[in-house]
Amino acid sequence: MQIEVIGTSGAFAPGPNVSMIIWPQKKRQNGILFDCGFSVFPELLRRGLLSSIDTVVLSHAHQDHCGSAVTLAEYRDQIDNRKIAAGGIDWRPLLTLCDGDAGSERVRLLPADFPLQTFAVPHVAGMECLALFYNHKFLYSGDTSVSLLDTPQAAEADLIIHDAALCGNPFHCGLKKLAEAPEEIKAKTWVTHYHPKDLEDYKKLCKEYGLGGVLQPGMIFSLS
Numbered sequence: 001m002q003i004e005v006i007g008t009s010g011a012f013a014p015g016p017n018v019s020m021i022i023w024p025q026k027k028r029q030n031g032i033l034f035d036c037g038f039s040v041f042p043e044l045l046r047r048g049l050l051s052s053i054d055t056v057v058l059s060h061a062h063q064d065h066c067g068s069a070v071t072l073a074e075y076r077d078q079i080d081n082r083k084i085a086a087g088g089i090d091w092r093p094l095l096t097l098c099d100g101d102a103g104s105e106r107v108r109l110l111p112a113d114f115p116l117q118t119f120a121v122p123h124v125a126g127m128e129c130l131a132l133f134y135n136h137k138f139l140y141s142g143d144t145s146v147s148l149l150d151t152p153q154a155a156e157a158d159l160i161i162h163d164a165a166l167c168g169n170p171f172h173c174g175l176k177k178l179a180e181a182p183e184e185i186k187a188k189t190w191v192t193h194y195h196p197k198d199l200e201d202y203k204k205l206c207k208e209y210g211l212g213g214v215l216q217p218g219m220i221f222s223l224s
């Protein structure tokens, strides 16, 4: 499978929000989109990828992670006549809010054998926030205030994409926290959720801490 990075920006930064597509067959079809913030739909449109997304999994309901998910679901249902499979957090409040009674008709459930494991992470009180672990190979942290590099999923994963702030705060884990992980875990960890103006600072610290690197839009990872 391949993982293509669509965006890496947090809530108030320019550029597409944190999101990535898993291509299970390495071809650009049957894509599984992890997170779909407010600037992701226009980016998928620009790249001609809207109709290649069959599944959307959301980590939490902050707008930089889910803000255009319902628009994508509407597009696939109304324009392509094909419903996306919706996973991760409970979509029903979003669908009802954005689409009334028609909302729940727009999407289908993830197939029972879909190889996704989710687990709760601390981020914002009172909101369902999940980390996403796909096919025992790829771990995406969503937004978390703690490092997930000490979890069994991190040990098992071939690739980890983890959000991190330059300095930790009550809502986001700091880069320095990630630096506490064992070398082999850090080496497969790529950091995301930043403002492009901070890219060079992120690169410097990732190198210093032995992390895999800073995620950038357009990057493609191949996993066997």
Ligand SMILES: [Zn+2]
Pocket: 010, 011, 062, 064, 065, 143, 193
């Ligand atoms: Zn965020």
Ligand SMILES: [Zn+2]
Pocket: 060, 062, 065, 123, 143
């Ligand atoms: Zn968030």
